[in-house]
Amino acid sequence: MGFIVMQSQAKDNFKYLFIRRRAAGGGLYTMMPVTFSRETLSAPWNACIDSNNSSPQKLSIFISSPAFASVGCYKFQLCLSTQDGRGSCVSGSFIVLCNPWCSEDAVFIPFEDEREEYVLSDSGLLFMGTQMNPVARPWSFDQYETGVLEACLDLLQISPQHQMNRTKDYLKRNNPVYISRVVSAMINSEDDRGVLKGNWSEDFKEGVNPSKWTGSGDILRQWAKFGHNPVKYGQCWVFAAVMCTVMRVLGIPCRVVTNFNSAHDTNANLVIEEHYSETGQKLNHSKDSIWNFHVWVECWMTRKDLGSDMNGWQVVDPTPQQRSEGVFCCGPAPVKAIKYQRVDLPYDIPFVYAEVNADVHTIIWSQGHVVSFSTDTERVGSFICTKAVGFPRLQNITGDYKPIKSSSSTLSSRSSTVSDDSTLSRANPSQGVTVLLTLDKSPVAGEPIRFSVKVTNRQRVAKKLIMHLNAQAKEYNNSPSDTFWENHGVLQLAPMEAKVLQQQIHPAQYKNVLGDNLINLAVVLEDTTTHERALAAEEFNIASPELIIKVADKDSIVLNKEHTATVTFINPFSHPISGVLTVAGSGLINGRTQFRMNSLRPGGKVEQRISFCPSVSGVKMLHASLSLSNTSITVRGFKMVSINSI
Template identity: 35%
Template sequence: MYPQVFLLFSFFFIAAMQPSTNWHVKENAREHHTSKFSSEELIVRRGQGFTVTFNGAEQPEQNLIFIAETGSKPSKATKTLATFGISSSVSKEGWSAVLQSTSSSSVSISISSPHKAIIGRYKLSVQSGSSSPTTLGTFVLLFNPWSSGDDVFMPNKAECEEYVLEEFGIIFAGNKNHISSFGWNFGQFQGDILNICLSMMDRSLYYRQDPISDVSHRHDPKYLGRVLSAMVNANDDQGVVLGNWSGKFEGGKNPSSWTGSGEILQSWKKSGFQPVKYGQCWVFAAVLTTVLRCLGIPTRTITNFSSAHDADGNLRVDEFYDADGNHLERGADSVWNFHVWNESWFTRNDLGPSYSGWQVLDATPQEESGGIYQCGPASRHAIKEGEVDLDYDGPFVFAEVNADCMYWNYDSATGKKTLIFSKSTEIGDSISTKAVGRDARVDVTSDYKYEEGSAKERDIFKKARKKLGLEDKFDPTAPTQEEIEQKPDISGKFKVVGSLEVGKDLSLLLVLENLQSDAKTVNVNMTAWSTLYTRRPINEIWKDSISVTLAPKEEKQFPIKIKYPEYQQQLTTDKTIQVTALCHVVDGIQVLVQRNITLDNPAIDIQLLGEAKVNKELAVEVVFINPIDTEVTDCVLQVEGCGLLQGILELRFHLSALVILHLVLPLFLQYFTTETETLNFQTHFVQTKN
């Protein structure tokens, strides 16, 4: 009797024990390209097997049932709950478990999810026979661009490395005549970033309106891209970043001072999910890049120069100037020096295979789509072909890269406007992104439109207008064909002479040429305004006027110098100046000459002192020269780098006039970030007072 009691007691004791689960985190992470996540939780990619070992029965193939569930109300109907037993092979359609090995005390199983499984955090349980399910633990399932069955499959492995695993990026800015760049730490594998990205989905308007439906759609990168483009901005919900284009940033940070997404996302969480202040287009795009790469969707930033904001949806942007050449804020249309958005790579099952590939997403809150501030995904191929009637937001994206631009002279006293000239080749220039594996710029303009001014490009433009019903629509505010086809008597342009650097005088040449065979008298009104990068005028810097007579076919040059003290106090943090010359030709047509100028910050020189070795401290010398003959105070040097620093290093200092600053910074190289063992870190200098 005693042996039987002992055996009965032992059986119940073992059955009541919580199983010990070995998730083989390191081994699975290596196979699933998730080793960069700093998490003890298992993180894997869908459509690919992962190994789990736990204590269990001697004949598991006969009685073990696994349960994988996600969301607050998992169900088989919404594909948020799956039950599956042990099978001899991996299922192509659903979840499956294949026995790896078994012993008297443990079972090793390879679990595979379907290629279209919902992404997110799962609870995994096991049930033996008629007993109650026992929880093995949780794991996170992500998109899998390395798997050919996944909607985000990217066949080029180097591109997968760049657009999913690369934590450092280059974002292009400036203007079409003077393209600059700066680094950004996406940091998608840092600390708590994955949990923050998952919480973003659960805080969206889509989830709050219908959580069951929302979670059930999280298998679809098209759906999630649209949801997250809304969540990155704070306009309709408690999204991540609050936009500010006023030029004044009290109560928050100047958008230009951010150097990475990690600080922004962590601040959002620490504040109780209150919007982080402040962001502009590159901040929204960079944060969305971080979130989508973290979830496994290949994503990159795209910069469009001379980017149109077509507020009234007629594929035309109107700009207004007064008789003195001042740029007027009239109407909702605008042209930005540059605008940054995202491209994400996935199939478009809703549109057809020819529209798969790169999709445009834009988290900057410019116009509502479906009642909230979100944009995309719009197929890049559809944009190029003028298929603006396809989902989502095709007309707005098409206008950003290929609207026609109308320049008007506006008389505020009479309300009369006169077309100065129109230009079909002004919008969408030098569309740029970072090269794969290199810090170089790649021009992708030809992927968005055919060659400007070509017959094919004009045919596509007319096709887009026709699809939007604009060809036959009467618009009393539109210019007549006669106005558009007017030929000017003279031409003009501004040339830059010398460097474009903060602290230096700005030297230009106004070049005017008589195109006719008779002399022309021209009265020229010139202005220079500091602007935001959106070309919104802020402060008048300089103005002048001249009168000149041009002999037949004659060209003349007029030097212009704007001294640093004239623009020093007027310059915005965007460091942009618009110079305009409105030329009134006697008995002829007005001609507008303009140039948008972006000044460079003084360079920061970075040198490694010694050899870089993993897990060894590394000294880096930073050299900065104060370019002006005035002391600058309350300066901040921010340093941020993947695998080099924990968080952001900030140093504050003053600089005397024309002094060279030498700083030696200690960094700690935790790991090499790429196979070629290169170092990526960035510095950002902020002058807060002078």
Template identity: 30%
Template sequence: MDRSLPTVSKGTHVIVPLVDELEHDRWGAAVVRRDGSRLLLAVNSSPAAAIGRYELTVETNNASGQSVSVHDPANDVYLLFNPWCEDDAVFMDSEEERQEYVMNDIGRMYYGTRDQIGVRTWSYGQFDDGILDVCLFILEKSGTPPSGWGDPVNVVRGNWSGSYPLGTSPTVWSGSVEILKEYHENLGSPVKYGQCWVFAGVFTTVLRCLGVPSRPVTNYSSAHDTDVSLTTDIYLDENLDPIEELNGDSVWNFHVWTDCWMARPDLPPGYGGWQAVDATPQETSQGTFRCGPASLAAICNGQVFLKHDAPFVFAEVNSDKIYWQRKIDGTFSQIYSEKKLVGHAISTKAVGSDERSDITHLYKHPEGSEPERIAVETASRYGTKAEAYTSPTAEDVSVEVTMDGEGPKMGGDAALTVALRNGSAERRRLVLHSQVAVMYYTGVHKATVRKDETEVDLLPNGETQQVFATQFSFRLRTPDLILKPIGAAVVGEPMAVEISFTNPLPQVLKAVIFHVEGLGLLGARKIHHGDIGARESVTLTERLVPSLAGPRKLLASLDSRQLTQVHGVADVTVEGKSHGAP
């Protein structure tokens, strides 16, 4: 469709009739007040109208019957989804949830591992000046016809592609506004770099700006199924070594996507509500890089045949991890399956507080329960390896790996415990193959640190524990930035903030960059600090002038080649100008 030629038939050209009484479910205009030659009109839009920017034209008839049409760009209207309207597809009946999922411009992002959950604050800034124009610019670039913009299912489906060298480290970003404005100013040129939490944060900003209730969601031990088998497959050779060229599937430490709230009239009743949309799709959907919206109710019950892209999301949260060993004749046999590895501690910010809310129950039934196994078996019928779920595997010997406390800090040692349990009535002689490796959070192997084989003798119904102490990269906890506001926080009056940091490493941090921002406090600011010596402590002071009253959050992050994922936050309550102020 040519966007320059809106049409009535496609809902992109709307003729608003003048009526005596407005009706809630259709377009109409009614006179509210007459003042000489001036009229005050109330206009009601259809709940199914396409969102976007409407050029407002007023037509009048004079005494001679001639029509005069006047268009003033200053009077153009932005139409958004309305979660307060019962007839809108995004209607949400809880005011507390509307305030959280539409109106809140600050949120929380979770990262790390299921046993070491990390958290950072994210600034959405959906009400920041110019962000609405950016969001509509993105919608126009998506390639979807405006005639479909009245349906949130169409609006949340995107198109993502490209590989972009050079740019800002994803861990530096602490909000969406800087990214979106740079994207708009450069006429849609990529803003580099982003990883899953950055995409989820930006996407949440766009959806909230357009009126769609939304929230970022973190899934721990998140599977990546590349072949729609609905399993995470690991292939081993005759010596139990991984066959790298066959192992396309992986389990990420964590993955972040976005839940959005909407009706799903395209699905059977009962599948509306929260929908998963992944703004970092890892596989194509109908030839395009996109994922969702997939109904959480469908995912929970294994009904992966319901659109859109439910098989991939189901595999992320509830697939079994299957180990296959190559035999002498070159074929593979299933030697073990882990049924409880994938999909844990699915997290989002709680409504009305900064606490973490565990929403795993919305994505899957309790692990190992009969409904959960039925969901897995239901989903497997639509996968490419349905037989994998029915292949028996011995489970009389189990392995559990644990770590004491909150885990190692950056620059410190790590100790883990490997517990083997023999649940059979017979003696078991085992060879434990163990490996410590450096891996990216996406599960991609970078380097092997240590590899061992240990013989273990297990008595019937007994267990043995052996502790292995070594150095390895297992979500090494980074230090926080300490932010300390200085002086009174008053709109229009200067104040300062101290940012303190101690390098935990016995090496110099090169070309350190600090990044500071805060909605209503200061725009995004980069500080090229230079090097920070081994174990050195530094403090820098930044000055700012608050522009908005009320509770605010000041965010800061640090980045260098040697150390990333360092950030901090400070709460600042800004007072309004005193009445005596000019």
């Protein structure tokens, strides 16, 4: 793992020094002699005296731990015996973590820029929203903040594995596969005294709305402060971000990953069913679901248990969805195993494989009967991404999980088609009408949602069609709620004719569904002669306005000197707004700073000057969030700041 340096008072004419090391709180220990040269070190655990120390009254003792040392806090006792038989001992403690810089360590990652990003970086971006309009949410991992390291070590100590058999737990902590499973289970509180309590309802009055969290430090410190009672509340991106913090603290390279259109296949048949009414309203008729996005983490490690071809990134998911070996955890599942369908390997590969590969069956109902059926094999796992190394933007990693069939990514919906092997397909070998729904651009709060419906008559006879348009608000992981906008009409088509209909939803019509909600928009056409139905649907998010952060003299930011930034916001809404602005930044601001924003008229502009004093060098994130009063809307912004050491 590396060298641990300690200093001790030295005595003249000593006979020998030795160190007794043991896992803190456990019965595992070893004794090692203290030598005068690192070149003579050969045993797994070694210690030597720094012969270049200029002070005769102090000795610097280097302890060398092996690459397979278990992660945790160790106690040591340094004993000295003199020529005349006298002796004395001093004691202390040190912490051993995984070392991704050590080529012999199971978490070694060979590129320095990736170690900087996946281990050392204390801020990042979480991607949410939809594939066509990903939203980058800034997050502070806070691994260097006070109390975070201690909370991460507490997590290992109070895990059920440690409580049941401490010796066995200590011995297994040299394996990142084992550590990742323990941490995955301990991030959620379903089976233990885990960090976060999940809540996917709309009632957060007993805790914090998951959308309000901006960093891991507050969560981990609160969990430790209040007796390791679960913090309320978390959802998938919060679970994943906190796990990323814990893994980076423990020295295991980790990154947060978003899977857009993520399937939750409850019956493991690799099929997700979606149901619609004849007027385009999405129905809650299935336990299976497709989350618009789902967030997990990947950890980098070798897989000695599976073979070198499974080394590299491993999916680990702390969101409690399904039990693994009786516990709510998931992984580590090799990304390579998911791509090559090695569902015979551990851990939880079939579940993750379904999340990125399930087929979607869309069914239209009328008066209790199925009137249309279609299959989509491209929708699930259509886009998988993470933050790019060294840059505040996303990186497309879909190809790591699945062979890419199509590189196109547009605003067009998936037009319904009938699968070749379905009963309906054999009974109706051709559809008379096709429909395509297309958003004109990514919707932005305060502007109309403009979209087009293209209808094509594929037959040489005229058509009279009944058209139903329907919009429902939905959370990313649930079926939609009631319809908030609809439109109906009759359409005439000549033989082989195609028509494009322009539609829009005004801001006043969707203002009550803003926030973190998404929109399910659907169109259903019915041929009045044949009663055939055609459906097209799209789920999308409405982008919130952004906070603009500008840093004064951004190229001259230095340590321990006060600097300023300005946060600017322009009200895009048609009504006055007010709220609370919160600004934070690990290594830039101690804690967080809040400001009250009074009533701001439509189109009005407000600027807030911020002071910060960097305490560490490197690239840090200054991030701000504006929680609007009497709504669920939070406006966010961030700025990367480079701090020079001198």
